Amino acid sequence: MQVIRKKAWALPDSTATDETIYRSRRTLLKGLGAGTMLLAGSALPARAASDPTADLYPVQRNLRYRLDRPITDEKHATTYNNFFEFGSHKGIAKEAQALKLRPWEVRIDGMVEKEMTVGFDDLIRRMPLEERVYRHRCVEAWSMAVPWSGFALKALVDFAKPLGSAKYLRMETQADPDTMPGLIQTWYPWPYTEGLTLAEATNELAFIATGLYGKPIPKQSGAPLRLAVPWKYGFKSLKSIVRFHFTDERPVSFWETLIGKEYGFWANVNPKVDHPRWSQATERVLGTNERVPTLLFNGYGEFVADLYKDMKGERLYM
Numbered sequence: 001m002q003v004i005r006k007k008a009w010a011l012p013d014s015t016a017t018d019e020t021i022y023r024s025r026r027t028l029l030k031g032l033g034a035g036t037m038l039l040a041g042s043a044l045p046a047r048a049a050s051d052p053t054a055d056l057y058p059v060q061r062n063l064r065y066r067l068d069r070p071i072t073d074e075k076h077a078t079t080y081n082n083f084f085e086f087g088s089h090k091g092i093a094k095e096a097q098a099l100k101l102r103p104w105e106v107r108i109d110g111m112v113e114k115e116m117t118v119g120f121d122d123l124i125r126r127m128p129l130e131e132r133v134y135r136h137r138c139v140e141a142w143s144m145a146v147p148w149s150g151f152a153l154k155a156l157v158d159f160a161k162p163l164g165s166a167k168y169l170r171m172e173t174q175a176d177p178d179t180m181p182g183l184i185q186t187w188y189p190w191p192y193t194e195g196l197t198l199a200e201a202t203n204e205l206a207f208i209a210t211g212l213y214g215k216p217i218p219k220q221s222g223a224p225l226r227l228a229v230p231w232k233y234g235f236k237s238l239k240s241i242v243r244f245h246f247t248d249e250r251p252v253s254f255w256e257t258l259i260g261k262e263y264g265f266w267a268n269v270n271p272k273v274d275h276p277r278w279s280q281a282t283e284r285v286l287g288t289n290e291r292v293p294t295l296l297f298n299g300y301g302e303f304v305a306d307l308y309k310d311m312k313g314e315r316l317y318m
C-alpha cells in the first residue's frame with residue numbers, strides 16, 4: 001500500500017492508514033484469491049492459500065493503539081528482515097521460505113499448573129484475535145510501523161496458568177538445522193531465546209503476532225507466531241516461537257549470552273542511552289529512509305513506564 005505523505009513521521013495517525021482503503025484492498029485480494037498472487041514488489045509466494053489459518057484474516061483492528069507515522073509499505077517490511085537463523089543479512093526472505101510450518105507445536109512448560117504441548121492451529125483458535133498497528137524500533141536504529149494481527153500475550157499466559165512462584169517467561173525459537181542455514185554458525189547460542197518478566201508479558205501491549213497486513217504472517221517475519229513488544233528494541237521480539245517456559249530465574253537471552261555488554265535483559269528504547277557503538281537518538285524509517293527522533297519507550301511510555309519506576313539499579317535501556 002502506497003501512503004502519500006509530506007512530513008512522514010509528524011502526520012497525525014488519522015492519515016497514517018486509510019482504514020477503508022486498507023480494508024477494501026484486503027477484501028479485493030481475498031476475492032481475487034490472493035494466495036496465488038505474488039507479494040507486491042517481490043518474487044516471494046504469498047502463503048495464504050495453503051495456510052490452515054488463512055480463513056481467520058483479516059481481523060478487526062483495535063483502535064486503542066495508534067501511530068504517529070504512516071504504515072510501512074508491505075514490501076519493505078517483508079523484504080528487509082533480521083532472522084539470523086536464515087543468515088546474518090537483511091535479505092533472508094527467500095531463504096526463510098524453507099521454514100517448515102506444519103506440524104507446528106508449541107510447548108508450554110516450567111512453573112505452570114500443567115505442562116502441555118499444543119498445536120498452533122488449536123492454540124490460535126482459542127485466542128481472541130485482533131489487529132494492532134505498532135511501531136517497531138530495531139536496536140540498529142531503523143524502524144517501521146506495521147499492522148500485526150494476533151492476540152495479547154496475556155491471553156496465552158492466562159491459558160498457561162503459571163504458578164504464583166513464576167516470575168519470568170522465557171521463549172524459544174524453532175532451531176531446525178535442515179531448514180535454517182544460519183545454524184551452521186555454531187558460535188551463536190542457538191536456539192534464539194528471549195525473556196520478559198511476567199509483569200511485562202501481561203502488560204496490555206505485549207502481543208503475539210500471527211498475521212501481518214491482514215494475512216497470515218510471512219515466514220521471514222516469524223511465522224507462525226512471533227512476539228511484538230514495541231516499547232523494547234526489536235531483538236526482544238523473537239520469531240517462530242516453539243516454547244513458552246515459565247520460571248523464577250531471569251532468562252539470559254541469545255544476544256545477552258553473545259554480547260552482554262551491548263544487549264541486556266530489559267532493552268527498553270531510550271534515545272538518550274546510546275548503544276556502545278552508535279547513537280540511539282534517531283532512527284531511519286524503513287522505506288523512506290527519513291531520519292526521525294527516537295522516543296522514550298518508542299513512544300509507549302503511557303502503557304509501560306510504570307513497570308520500571310522502582311528499578312533504579314537496573315540497566316533498563318540496553
Ligand code: MTE
Pocket residue numbers: 077080081082083084085137138139173192220221222233234235236237238239240
Ligand atoms: N527472532 C529470531 N528468531 N531470530 C532473529 O534473528 N531478530 C530480531 C527479531 N526477532 C531475530 C528475531 C531482530 S534484531 C529484529 S530487529 C526483529 O526480529 C526484526 O523483525 P522483522 O524482520 O520482522 O523486521
